[in-house]
Amino acid sequence: MICVDYRDTRPIYEQVVEKFKVMILREVLHPDDKIPSVRNLAVDLSINPNTIQRAYAELERQGYIYTVKGKGNFVSDSGQLLLKYKEEIFEEIKNICRTAFEVGITQEEIVQSIKESAQAINGKSGAGMR
Amino acid sequence: MICVDYRDTRPIYEQVVEKFKVMILREVLHPDDKIPSVRNLAVDLSINPNTIQRAYAELERQGYIYTVKGKGNFVSDSGQLLLKYKEEIFEEIKNICRTAFEVGITQEEIVQSIKESAQAINGKSGAGMR
C-alpha cells in the first residue's frame, strides 16, 4: 500500500503521514475506508508498531482519519482537508519566496521556474495534475 | 553581526550558514572581507566554538568563504555563487510543485500564491527584494 525511503532524511512516521495525506486528498482512499491496522502495516513495512501509531495519531490530530477503538482507523470525510493542505503548501511557498527575494531573485524568475517545473513533472508521465 | 533563533527547529550551525550565505549574496559582505574568528563569534552568540567551526567548514565546502591558517576566514569571490544559490531555490520550488500537483493543485494556483506572497513580503516594509 505504501512504502518508506530510508535514504530520506525525514523520519519514517512523517513519511507515512505524508503518504496517507496524499492518498486521501487524491481520493485514492475514500471517506470511511478502513486503513491497515497498526500491527499489520508495521509488519508490512518491517518497522515498529509504535512508529505507525505515531503516524496515525498525527493523521487523526490533523483530521485525516478517525479511530474506533477495537475496530480500526478510518478515513475522515471533510471537504476542508484539501483547503487546509493548500494553505500548508502556500505557506511553504511564501517561506521560499521570502528567502529568494532576500538575495535578489525576482518574482518573475520564480514564476518562470514554476512553469519549467510543471513541464518537467507533468510532461513526463502523462498523468499530470488532473 | 548575526543572531540565532532558538525557537527555530533547524540546528544552529545551519542557521549560521544561511545567515552568512545571504549576507554574502546580498553583498553586505564583500570578497576578501574578513569574517569573525571562530572563537569570537562563538562568544558573541554565546555558543560553542565547535558549532561555529562546523558552520564555517560548511560555508567553505560550498565555496562561500576561504580559510587562511593562522589568519582567519574570508569571503570568496565567485560570480557563480548567486547562480548556484538560485539553482538550490529552484530545486526546492520544484519539490513543492511535485507535492502540490500530486493533490490536484494547479500551476495557476501556485503562481497566484507567489504573487500574493510577493505583495505580503515586499508590500510590507518598503525595502523589498534588493
Add this chain to the structure above:
DNA sequence: ATAAGTGTATTAATAATGTTAGTACACTTC
C-alpha cells in the same frame, strides 16, 4: 464465554544527531 483482532498506554533500550567542554597543535602577526 472465548479467541482473535483492534487501538492505546507505558517503560526501557538503542541509534543518530546536535551541542557543549576541554585540550592540543600548527600557523601568522607583532
Add this chain to the structure above:
DNA sequence: GAAGTGTACTAACATTATTAATACACTTAT
C-alpha cells in the same frame, strides 16, 4: 615569545526517532 588564528580530537550530554516488550480495553465472530 605572546597573542590570535584555524584545525583536530576525544568525551560527555541532550534531544529525537526508533525499536522492543508488555499490558489493557474494546469489538467482532464463533
